Amino acid sequence: MLSISAIIPWFRTDCIILQLYVNRSMDRDQISEDLKTIIEPYVIEKEKLQTLGDEVDLINDLQINSAHIVDIVLDIEEKYDIMIEDDAINRMNTIGESISIIHEKVGES
Amino acid sequence: MRSSEIIAKLPYKKPFLFVDELxxxxxxxxxxxxxxxxEEFFYAGHFPGQPITPGVILTETMAQIGLVSLGIFLISGDNKDTRVNPIFSSCQVDFLNAVYPGEKVTVNSxxxxxxxxxxxxxxxxxxxxxxxxxxxxxxxGMLIPKN
Structure with a gap:
């Protein structure tokens, strides 16, 4: 028969996993909100910011001048106190990819 | 890298080169x-009988000295063969005084x-x-190295 002391560690582990999952998803939502604020000055058609799905492409959909992608990256670096390298900027084509890179870098720091 | 070496690497030629010396x-x-x-080409039309250097030419001069020349210096290091394609991406400039034919301007970037x-x-x-x-x-501006 399983004693209560044997159940507790299992229960705790589940709680921690659940907690990690909640934190992770909250982080992505928070990053998504922050990102919207950061890119806003560089988007001419502001109504496009209303529906900002992960698949939205910064250059092709939001028509951000490619040189302004650099300004956005510098703003992101300052906001999160992280360093984004050349290979990472080349992978930041969509909103979803940008959130993933920020999430990854914030996790490393 | 010397001034003359950088100017030699600028992709512009007369009548659209606006750098004498760094x-x-x-x-x-x-x-x-x-x-x-x-005798610059633009004075004949800007304006007839009242030549004034156009703001776009002043901006171009700022860009050729302040962005492209500096960019070539930053990007080349010791490599004398580096060539770049400059792409002007944005500017915000306030104009305070006019420049007339024959006047010398200094650009500080x-x-x-x-x-x-x-x-x-x-x-x-x-x-x-x-x-x-x-x-x-x-x-x-962006500097794209040219092969």
Missing amino acids: TAISESGVTGHYTYQE SKIYFRFGKLKCEVVMTKNNDQVTVCKGQLS
């Missing part, structure tokens, strides 16, 4: 000058950042031995 250049900025000749191939600078143009500010603002 007097100082470093990782943090550049100073150079240009004298607008009486301070680097704000150079990251991911984008150079952004704070640039000021003066005349009459720095006594008069002609225009000032922020300019940026």
